[in-house]
Amino acid sequence: MRDFGLERVTITTVTENYVDMLLPDEERVTRAGLAHHFDPKRKRPLGENGICLLVEAEWGRYSYRVMFDTAMTGPTLLHNASALNLDLQALDHVVLSHGHPDHYGGLLGLLGVREAPLPISVHPAAFDTRYLRLASGQVAPYFNHDLTAVSIDNAGGRPVLHTGPLEIGPGMLATGTIPREVDFEMPPASIDMPNAAIQIREGHMCADEVPDDQALVLNVGSDGIVVLVGCSHAGIVNTIRYAMKLTCRERVMGVFGGFHLGFPGTPESKTAKTIEAFRDIDIQLLCPMHCTGMRAIMDLARAFPDAFILNCTGTKAFVSA
Numbered sequence: 257m258r259d260f261g262l263e264r265v266t267i268t269t270v271t272e273n274y275v276d277m278l279l280p281d282e283e284r285v286t287r288a289g290l291a292h293h294f295d296p297k298r299k300r301p302l303g304e305n306g307i308c309l310l311v312e313a314e315w316g317r318y319s320y321r322v323m324f325d326t327a328m329t330g331p332t333l334l335h336n337a338s339a340l341n342l343d344l345q346a347l348d349h350v351v352l353s354h355g356h357p358d359h360y361g362g363l364l365g366l367l368g369v370r371e372a373p374l375p376i377s378v379h380p381a382a383f384d385t386r387y388l389r390l391a392s393g394q395v396a397p398y399f400n401h402d403l404t405a406v407s408i409d410n411a412g413g414r415p416v417l418h419t420g421p422l423e424i425g426p427g428m429l430a431t432g433t434i435p436r437e438v439d440f441e442m443p444p445a446s447i448d449m450p451n452a453a454i455q456i457r458e459g460h461m462c463a464d465e466v467p468d469d470q471a472l473v474l475n476v477g478s479d480g481i482v483v484l485v486g487c488s489h490a491g492i493v494n495t496i497r498y499a500m501k502l503t504c505r506e507r508v509m510g511v512f513g514g515f516h517l518g519f520p521g522t523p524e525s526k527t528a529k530t531i532e533a534f535r536d537i538d539i540q541l542l543c544p545m546h547c548t549g550m551r552a553i554m555d556l557a558r559a560f561p562d563a564f565i566l567n568c569t570g571t572k573a574f575v576s577a
Contacts, residue, residue, distance in 0.1 A: 259504075260427040261477045261577060262313045267484070267512060269571045270308040270336050271327035271362075272545050275301060276568045284541060288340065288570025299339035301570045304332045306358035307513060307546050309484055310342060313428065313474065320425045322349045323366070324472045324484045328358045330365015340570060349375050350413070351430045353486025353513075354469045355382030355400050358546075364402070367411035376413045377422055377430040379468035384455050386464055391450035391520070421502055427475035434469060434490035434498050440529045441491025451520050466490070471513075473499040477577030481505045485513035487547045492516070493533040500537075510541035510575050512567070518549015527552045531559045541575065543567045 277293040293300050306328035313320045327333045337344050344366060352360050360382070367374060383404055388396040405415045416422065420432040436442060443465035447454050455464035466489035474482040483499045485492060492515040500506055517527050534542070534556075542563040544553050557564045565573065 261475050262315050262427045263577050264314045265474055265476055265482060265575045266312045267573045268310040268340060268342065269567055269569055270310050270340065271304050271306055271332055272567055272569045273305050274303040274568055279566060279568060284574055285565055286572045299335065301336045301339045302332050303569050304328050306361060307486055308333055308362065309512060315426065321347050322351060322425055322428060323347055324351050325353050325359040325486050326362035326366055328361040330362045333362035334365055334369060336569060344369060345371055347374060349377065349424045351377040351424060351472045352382060354466050354489060355403050357399060359486045360403050364407065364411045367413045370412055373412050373414050375416050376408055377416045377424050379419060379432060379470055380417045381468035384457055387454040389452045389454060429473045429502060431470045431473060431498060431502065433467060434495050436490055436494055438491050438493045440526055441494055471495045471499060473503060475503060476509055476575055479505055480507040480509040482510040482575055487514040488516045493530060496537055508537055508539045511539050512543040514546035515544050515548040517552035518547050527555050531555065539563055541565060543573065
């Protein structure tokens with residue numbers, strides 16, 4: 257990617273797992289707070305298990321708008337966009353982090369209200385059949401059945417399939433496949449685990465290591481990056497380090513999204529090791545969300561009180577060069 261630096265980035269949390277109307281504005285964020293929720297003239301944003309982040313990037317007199325993930329359902333995404341006064345017609349691109357419904361589920365609903373085609377960055381492995389089998393015996397069969405290149409195209413999206421890095425806008429990079437190098441972030445290797453994610457690949461059942469997992473990286477200023485992640489199935493430390501490598505930048509101005517520390521069976525030691533790795537990286541704005549898990553979120557808040565921001569639906573964060 258050419259070394260282009262954005263002047264200002266606004267990241268709006270269109271959908272996150274929960275709403276908290278008591279959170280105040282802070283130096284780097286504004287909230288859809290108490291007055292918004294009590295104002296009878298306004299819609300109240302909703303929480304839903306999933307992520308949807310809207311990025312507005314600005315430089316000079318220009319701007320570019322990217323949606324990263326599309327939450328779990330179309331009705332919630334569209335409701336929240338209306339409640340937060342977001343113009344979905346102005347979107348330039350969508351990036352899907354991976355093919356799980358809490359990250360792509362609102363896509364067809366979004367495309368259904370669009371007046372113009374919209375490019376959709378997605379790894380081709382996102383379309384592979386997926387199952388989930390829990391220790392309780394519950395099974396979610398073919399839970400990504402509605403994510404296909406045909407369904408996207410028929411709804412007005414234009415799938416942009418890629419496995420390597422893709423420049424999707426000025427100073428914006430969808431990473432494609434993320435190398436997995438950190439030992440404590442290695443994915444499950446067996447379908448016989450008590451809580452097993454399963455993928456059908458080339459006709460065979462195998463552990464779903466989520467090979468389609470990707471991040472969105474934003475170049476800010478002359479030396480900074482902001483990293484957006486969905487569930488960090490490739491590992492949050494792996495992801496940040498790969499973003500730094502791709503951009504040749506070491507100043508991490510912000511990280512937003514799910515760190516996958518709250519999945520059932522994840523040892524607490526993984527959070528401790530993640531915190532130690534974060535100390536080496538020196539992240540300036542830390543916004544763990546979604547699948548990070550409340551216990552890990554609180555551990556991160558204690559470890560990085562000056563960088564930590566508690567995120568929720570309706571939060572706007574501002575990062576400037």
